[in-house]
Amino acid sequence: MKTYEEINEKIKQGKAVVVTADEVCDLAGSEGIKAVAEKVDVVTTATFGPMCSSGVFLNFGHADPPIKMHKVWLNDVPAYASLAAVDAYLGATAISDTKYLEYGGAHVIEDLLAGKTIHLEAEGYKTDCYPAERVTAEITLESLNQAILLNPRNAYQNYSAATNSSLRTLHTYMGTLLPKFGNVAYSTSGQLNPLMNDPEYRTIGFGTKIFLGGGIGYILGEGTQHNPNQIRGGNKVPLSSAATLMLKGDLKQMNARYLRGATIKNYGVSLMVGIGIPIPVLDEGIAEAVSVRDKDIYTTIYDYSVEKLSKPTYGRVSYKELRSGSVQINGNRVPANPVASLFMAREIASVLKEWITRGEFFLVEPIQLLPRDTRFKPLPLNTGETPVLPKKGGSKKDGSTL
Amino acid sequence: MTVTRRVVLTFPANLVEDTIIYRLIKDYDLIVNILRAKIIPKEIGRIVLELQGKVENIKKGLSFVESKGIGVKSLAQDIQLNEDKCVSCGMCLAVCHQKALSLNPVTWKIEFNRDDCILCEQCVTVCPLRVIQVAF
Numbered sequence: 001m002k003t004y005e006e007i008n009e010k011i012k013q014g015k016a017v018v019v020t021a022d023e024v025c026d027l028a029g030s031e032g033i034k035a036v037a038e039k040v041d042v043v044t045t046a047t048f049g050p051m052c053s054s055g056v057f058l059n060f061g062h063a064d065p066p067i068k069m070h071k072v073w074l075n076d077v078p079a080y081a082s083l084a085a086v087d088a089y090l091g092a093t094a095i096s097d098t099k100y101l102e103y104g105g106a107h108v109i110e111d112l113l114a115g116k117t118i119h120l121e122a123e124g125y126k127t128d129c130y131p132a133e134r135v136t137a138e139i140t141l142e143s144l145n146q147a148i149l150l151n152p153r154n155a156y157q158n159y160s161a162a163t164n165s166s167l168r169t170l171h172t173y174m175g176t177l178l179p180k181f182g183n184v185a186y187s188t189s190g191q192l193n194p195l196m197n198d199p200e201y202r203t204i205g206f207g208t209k210i211f212l213g214g215g216i217g218y219i220l221g222e223g224t225q226h227n228p229n230q231i232r233g234g235n236k237v238p239l240s241s242a243a244t245l246m247l248k249g250d251l252k253q254m255n256a257r258y259l260r261g262a263t264i265k266n267y268g269v270s271l272m273v274g275i276g277i278p279i280p281v282l283d284e285g286i287a288e289a290v291s292v293r294d295k296d297i298y299t300t301i302y303d304y305s306v307e308k309l310s311k312p313t314y315g316r317v318s319y320k321e322l323r324s325g326s327v328q329i330n331g332n333r334v335p336a337n338p339v340a341s342l343f344m345a346r347e348i349a350s351v352l353k354e355w356i357t358r359g360e361f362f363l364v365e366p367i368q369l370l371p372r373d374t375r376f377k378p379l380p381l382n383t384g385e386t387p388v389l390p391k392k393g394g395s396k397k398d399g400s401t402l
Numbered sequence: 403m404t405v406t407r408r409v410v411l412t413f414p415a416n417l418v419e420d421t422i423i424y425r426l427i428k429d430y431d432l433i434v435n436i437l438r439a440k441i442i443p444k445e446i447g448r449i450v451l452e453l454q455g456k457v458e459n460i461k462k463g464l465s466f467v468e469s470k471g472i473g474v475k476s477l478a479q480d481i482q483l484n485e486d487k488c489v490s491c492g493m494c495l496a497v498c499h500q501k502a503l504s505l506n507p508v509t510w511k512i513e514f515n516r517d518d519c520i521l522c523e524q525c526v527t528v529c530p531l532r533v534i535q536v537a538f
Contacts, residue, residue: 049491050530175493176528183496260489262530270530272489325507338492342510 004365007041007280011359016041018356020349021192021279021290028291037287042356042363043279045194045290046211046348049187049340050262050270052173053153053224054092056109056251059145060120060137062086067132069122073097074108074139081122085130089150092271104269107261109149112141113213114256147251149213149259153223155275157195157243158230158299161186161322161336163314163329166305171266175339177304181329184301184336189345190294190319194277195243197290199236201228203279204245205366211276211352212247214255216361219277220246221368227376235292239316240300243370247275258348274344276352280363294319301329309378406454408437409464410480410521412473413447422467423451430463431455437520450477450521480521483514484533494534497524 010016017040019027024043028036060069062085072081072088076098079090094105108118120137124130141147163184164170164177171177174185190196198204208219223244230242258274281287299322301314317327323342326333355361381387411422426432433454441447453460464474483503490512494503502518503525505511525534 048489176496178496185493185496260531263532264493264530265528272491272530323507325505335495337495338505341489341491343490343512346510 001283002041002281004280004282004363008362010041011356011362014357014359016356018042018044018278018353020346020353021045021197022346022349024290025191025293028287033284033288033291036291037281037284040281040287040290042353043197043281043290044276044349044352044356045189045192045197045279046274046276046345046352047155047189047193047340048258048274048344048348049189049272050173050264051151051154051273052093052268052270054109054149054151054271054273055105056090056112057146057148057150058088058090060086060088060122060139061143061145063132063135063137065131066129067122067124067135068127068130069124069135071123073121074105074118075103075111076119077103077105077108079105085124093269095269101263101266101268104261104263106269106271109251109259109271110256110261112144112147113251113254113259115140141252144252149217149247149249149251149254150220151223151247151273153225153244154247154273155194155223155245155277156188156241157193157199158238158241158297159187160240161299161301161317162304163301163334164305165303168305170304171264172304173264173267173270174304175264175337181332181334184317184322184327184329184334185339186299186319186322186336187338187340188299188319189340189342190297190323191292192342192345192349193297194275194279195245196237196292196297198279198286199232199238199289199292201243201370201372202286202289203282203366203369204277205369207364207366207368208277209361209364210247210249210278211274211348211355212249212254213251213274214258215249215251215253217247217249217275218364219366220248222246222370222374225376226371226374228370228372229375233296233298235296236289237292237297239298245370258344272341274348276348278352278356278361278363294323301327403457404455405457405460406452407460408450408452408477408517408520410473410475410477411449411451411467412475413441413449414471415444415446417471420470420472422470422472423449425466426453426463430459430466432459432463438522477516477519477521480537481514481516481519482535482537483512484535487531487533488512489531491530494525494529497522497528
């Protein structure tokens with residue numbers, strides 16, 4: 001048994017044993033779980049991939065004479081400004097009024113981080129407090145008073161895999177899904193994924209200090225659509241999309257390498273977010289959890305061609321099978337491709353390991369762990385109502401990326 | 403010695419209607435496989451060719467093509483993967499039927515094998531970071 005205080009003291013003295021969630025599997029394999037519990041202090045986990053539920057709170061500073069910004073655009077991308085006078089929230093998936101899906105909120109975030117100048121346009125309505133009606137300005141990350149990344153749903157604990165039984169190519173947030181089971185797309189970093197290494201949320205919660213976008217961030221608790229009640233395997237790891245995290249961090253100390261604006265073809269804009277979470281090996285139970293391997297982590301394959309909330313499934317596959325490059329569906333080999341980067345996740349796990357090993361990053365014990373009992377509910381429509389679908393062949397808002 | 407080479411021919415608008423492929427086969431004894439072609443009368447045209455034949459004949463054949471005012475470029479030069487900006491997410495793999503793009507199973511970094519690329523360009527629009535470019 002170890003405590004956060006003991007581990008932090010070891011980090012301070014430069015004596016902490018820190019390994020990545022990949023490396024801990026090797027140690028568990030050769031020396032066993034007991035040895036992991038005794039020898040290892042911290043295991044670093046990580047993930048890097050498109051996470052749509054992301055965005056940044058910005059404070060622009062006041063103009064003279066002042067304006068109450070009611071509508072705000074950054075490089076033609078609209079931001080939500082129904083807050084105090086010069087506050088706005090720029091959502092990662094907001095799309096440009098002029099470039100549509102080619103440029104969006106996520107790209108503005110990446111450009112800010114890269115030190116680029118962003119064109120601000122704002123409109124307000126005249127009041128005694130705020131006489132101005134319109135301003136334009138060229139802003140930079142440095143010129144902002146605050147730029148606080150606040151992502152309502154990141155770092156999914158597992159995620160369902162996607163395939164397509166139909167006769168046409170689908171363009172989804174899981175990338176391109178080729179017709180007639182042409183491929184299976186999967187996400188998450190498997191055995192490196194933060195919440196799959198702490199499946200019962202014993203160390204992850206409100207206050208946990210993390211690597212976020214190349215800088216320091218914190219977990220604010222459960223993310224939206226948090227679903228701890230997902231069906232679990234014998235190792236307690238959920239068999240499909242489950243828990244989520246809400247994250248916060250100061251954008252000003254982040255790095256454009258780990259926050260990347262993405263355009264997913266015919267789907268939309270998203271932000272690729274790099275996250276690293278340290279897990280303290282407090283006891284043998286945690287040692288066992290962090291030693292989980294891709295071969296023992298399963299996800300469920302869903303048919304994305306069925307335009308229903310509840311989609312048919314084609315069974316479960318392990319991340320080991322997915323990583324092999326093909327999986328079996330209905331007796332046929334189907335190519336499998338990731339949509340989240342294991343390469344970057346490994347890099348982040350190593351960087352975080354470095355920070356801790358060098359005594360630059362200390363663990364923070366969460367003041368409240370993630371809830372285990374919330375339910376993820378669908379939207380109950382008014383009696384007799386169904387969502388309106390567009391007419392076949394009708395006009396479409398330009399969603400093409402070409 | 404028989405070899406295979408892949409080339410991109412760029413036709414100026416005024417030459418689009420000239421006979422080229424026929425001459426390559428007939429005069430230079432080349433096996434010609436058209437991998438891709440975009441020929442529209444009065445516009446710049448492009449053909450991606452795989453040529454198979456004697457080294458000498460390929461050389462002479464391509465000299466002939468160039469002498470007609472048609473641009474000849476080796477296929478490999480035309481696809482650019484910006485490895486510094488690529489994050490190796492893997493979305494491009496779904497559309498690369500040639501498996502010219504692949505994930506290294508050790509490093510999990512995306513690798514591009516130019517020899518297998520037939521310039522279908524599907525990866526260009528699927529890449530979420532726009533780090534794959536085709537430069538004709």
